[in-house]
Amino acid sequence: MMKRLILTRHAKSSWDDPTMSDHDRPLNERGKAAAADLGEWLASRGYVPGEVLCSDALRTRKTWSGIAPALPGSPELILKPALYHAGPDVMLAVLKHASADTVMMIGHNPGIAEFASRIVAQAPLNPEFQRYPTGATLVVSFEAPSWQGLDWHSGSVRDFIVPKEIAA
Template sequence: MTLRLILVRHAKSSWNDPGQDDHDRPLNARGRDAAPRIAEWLAERGHVPAEVVASTARRTVETWELMAPALGECTVMRRDPALYHAPAQRMLEILKHCAASPVLMLGHNPGIGEFAARLLQQLPNSQRFVTYPTGATLVVEFDAGDWSEVAFGTGRVVEFITPRDITA
């Protein structure tokens, strides 16, 4: 059996209020534009999640809210506080408790970029993958019957995209 993961870094967030708690930072205009474009790109390619797990940070929740209309109403969405600035190992632990496929996981750097790189057998040929910028989206497949079987170094890249790669 093949399992599919869609790994998305939240869209671009605002730094307008330097005193604002990091967890509460909203998306900026660029982020509000990019999130639905990423979702449309995913939908056009048939990468529609059955389950979404996202950090509880405002910017990840807003990213999903802007993505959801293009990806369907029937998706189960779970907010997990452990994903907020989670390291790669913690992200893998969270993934192992998912039930459906495809899973869309929404998180933060540096953890999500490291998680993406550690999951793969071979990295995509993209300079942007190294920095995993806001909105970066990796679609990866695993030969596994259950998420509990997934390990680092076992995933195959299906596609990788950033908002800059999508023409408006």
């Protein structure tokens, strides 16, 4: 049985209002465009999640809102407050409770970058992988009957993209 993870860092957010809480920051215009581009990219490659595990921050929810229209079907969105600025161990624990064969997880740096580097057996050659900039998306496959048995360094990279590479 194959499991697939689509791991996305939220798109570029706005810093226009310095009084706004970090949790409530929206996407800026570049982030909105990048989210839509990511949706098109995912759809064009057949990377369609059955469920989406998403931090409850506004910028992660808006990233999903930008991606979703390009994807067929209606993947279930599950807001996970534990993913807000989560470290890799928390992210792995959340993923182990997933039920769909293809799961998208939308989160934040620095945790998502560390999670990405620890979940794959071999990192992609893309120099942006270690930095995991806004909108970075990793697609990883696992030879596993369930998410519960997942462990570090067990994933095979299928794809990795950052929004500026889509628009190029």
